Amino acid sequence: MAKGRQSKALQEFLSEAQEIVEALSRSLLTLDDGSQRGVVDPDLLNEAFRAAHSLKGLAGMFGVSRLAEVSHRLEDLLDGLRMGRLEISPTLMDLLFEGVEVLNLLIAEAGHEEAGVAAHGGAERARALMEAVDAALAASTTREDGDPLAGLDLDPKILEVLTEYEEHRLRENVKRGAHLVFVAASFDLMTFDRELAELTAAVKEHGEVISTLPSPDPGDGSSIAFDLLVGTDGPVAAIEEATRRFDVTLREVTRPAETATSPASERVATVQLGAGRARADEAVRAALEEADRLAEAMPPSLKSVAQTVRVD
Known part of the structure; x- marks a missing residue:
């Protein structure tokens, strides 16, 4: 009886996890559409971050450790984007969409394991994804030219x-x-x-x-x-x-009159940050290519499940 209750609880968790990933995917699709037009909705980024955060907590609670770990890495990546330490780029959007596919694969595998079916490819794709996320996070920056809030008429x-x-x-x-x-x-x-x-x-x-x-x-x-x-x-x-x-x-x-930023320091900062992003993008692309290779090696049934939310 206890095992039956545990199995039912896990199935309910997997169903809720799937809903969270679907919501995350919708947010990312809308975010991607906006970023291509030069518009980034901060509320949308925050919603995506909260989805990853919720999934991390639920997966940890139910002991689905790999799902919790991947969710945590995606949470870190989305936090970097929403806090301005990273800039949205096509490469990072590809990485986030790969994250959605990996989450779906891990959820599917957790359900298959519950039914006594062997897992296929989730661990390898999760590893490749997390390496790509690490490469992206390595390019994050906290550079700040002065305090923009200084002198603001704010209590x-x-x-x-x-x-x-x-x-x-x-x-x-x-x-x-x-x-x-x-x-x-x-x-x-x-x-x-x-x-x-x-x-x-x-x-x-x-x-x-x-x-x-x-x-x-x-x-x-x-x-x-x-x-x-x-x-x-x-x-x-x-x-x-x-x-x-x-x-x-x-x-x-009200705010004080804005002071001009030194063009020279602005150029130096742009070059330095641009170089960091270029190196990170190169590392992320390499990791995504590895993820694509692993995806092609997956059984067709699992590959279909893993790609469903992104396609929708």
Whole structure:
């Protein structure tokens, strides 16, 4: 009986794992389409990161160690992308799609092992994938020319409560020259969850919601207040118009005049970073070629399973 319950739990895990990988694949396909047009949606990158993170945790909980390890490596790669330590490139997108195929293969193999069927090729492709991820991560950088947040009209206490990811998105918006706006909103306690979601959706039509913070002004006992920190490349008036039906006030965050970056240092940094990316791309391509070779050697049935999500 205990073995039967364990088997049922594993099958439920594999089903949930497949759903997570399908969601990851959809996010990557949309991300790839946007990157080819020069548009990278940070929310999409974050969704992909969270999917890999969730799969890592679930796989570890159920003892599917190789699936957990591969998910962890993909999580690291996606974290590098979302935190700006890596730049999206066709080679990295190929690597992420190979990751999806390997995850599907490992899930299929886990199901086959449960049924007493021997595994085929998952370990080799996982090894090749992780070598490629290591090569990509070796090119990551934390180079920062000064602090873009210096002199920003922002309460230091706010910076203290931002997550590392939120602070990164704030920096990216500042470096891009986006307008920063605080949208202070008050909601009835009975409806705040729905209205906050509606407000967030309305704001996202015109900018990026960097963070949603509890307001320092709690209001009366029947209401709750939040401050949305928003970055927008468009006019602030567009956000004002989009939020007119809500109980909100807007305040634009001012910043000091931008200082010019030394063209010489900029050129040197570009050359150095470009060389690092080129070396990493070469190593990643070599590892992906090895993965393709291993994929061709797989039994047709498993190869079909491993490629299903990417094709869809």
